[in-house]
Amino acid sequence: MPTKFLSPAQIEHFSRHGFLPPVRILDESEAQALRAQVEQFETNYPKLKGQLDFKANLILPCIDRLSRDSRLLDLIEDLLGPDLLHWNSTFRIKEPKTRQHAAWHQDTAYIKLKPFLSICWLALSSANSKSGCLRVIPGSHLGPLLGHSEGNDPDSILSRAQYITEVFDQSGAVDIELAPGEATVINHAIIHASNPNQSDDRRIGLLMDYLPTSAVKEGPRDTAILVRGEDHFGHFALETGPVSDDPLKNVEHQRRSLEVITETMYEHSQHKPKGLS
Ligand SMILES: O=C(O)CCC(=O)C(=O)O
Structure with missing residues (x-):
């Protein structure tokens, strides 16, 4: 089968190692423009920053458009096939010279989805070891x-401040360094983390979660957007993108999806999506 974006060697790397080596999705000026739009939102609506934590694509039309961008979907199609759902877009922002970090974890601890979720991690600023x-x-x-626990560490950027409680071999850990506009894709079962931001700039990552329409998620029926192909399964309730260009008008619409996520992912948890706080 001819591929649309990736070489067979890149696809093989993803299957074998659980992540894709860096690929360019946006050119640098597009990444800068997107960053400016996100930061404008943060400036205009400081109380709504939590809405970017889950389903940011239902709040910001620019993120909804990006999640349907043909460059991105060609890449994802090479990994997952032609019928694609976008489940969630999440911002992970670490301010400069802070202790904000993500402890080692596997997203499979809380996202019970088979076969797996492909998470595209796109850099909107320089993401490097520093x-x-x-x-x-x-x-x-x-x-x-591995075993996981939820925590309360205010410096954790993760949804439950979660961390792995078992000892495991960290000697092979790899830093995935990305320039603005570059991305990696990870399998949601991979053990991953990130260290504090010691640089002078914000580290802005956008995580976009994709799955084939055939994917099955445990628990009550969740929602997702059909971004390419057809859905012959109906495993997810199909939702639309933002209802308005005005982010304020999208908050209520997003709330309904966040309530579903609370039922499907936060059962027995002391946490809930930040967008509902
Ligand atoms: O962006 C990061 O540094 C890590 C984010 C992450 O692992 C997650 O949200 O599950």
């Missing part, structure tokens, strides 16, 4: 799900 880029343990997506 600024605390994404770190992964190559091949760990093929290993077991």
Whole structure:
């Protein structure tokens, strides 16, 4: 089968190691323009920053458009096939010279989805060892799900301040350094983390979650957007993008999806999506 974006070697790397080596999705000026739009939102609506934590694509039309960008979808199609759902876009922002970080974890601890979620991690600023880029343990997506605990660390950028409670081999950890506009894709079972941002700039990552329409998620029916192809399964309730160009008008619409996520992902948790706080 001819591919649309990736070489067979890149696809093989993703299957074997659980992550894709850096690929360019946006050119640098597009990444800068997108960053400016996101920062304008933060300036205009400081109380709504939490809405970017889950389903940011339902709040910001620019993120909804990006999640449907044909460059991105060609890449994802090479990994997952032609019928694609976009489940969620999440911002992970670490301010300069802070202790904000993500402890080692596997997203499979809380996102019970088969076969797997492909998470595209797109850099909107420089993500490197100094600024605390994404770190992964190559091949760990093929290993077991390790024990996790939720925490309360205010410096954690993760939704539950979660961390792995078992000892595991970290010696093979790899930093995935990305320039603005570049991305990696990870399998959501991979062990990953990120260190504090020691640079002078913000580290802005946008995580976009994709799955094939055939994917099955445990628990009550969740929502997602059909971004390419057809859905012959109906496993997810199909939702539309933002209802308005005005982010304020989108908050109520987003709330309904966040309530579903609370039921499907936060059962027995002391946490809930920040957008509902
Ligand atoms: O962006 C990061 O540094 C890590 C984010 C992450 O691992 C997550 O949200 O699950």
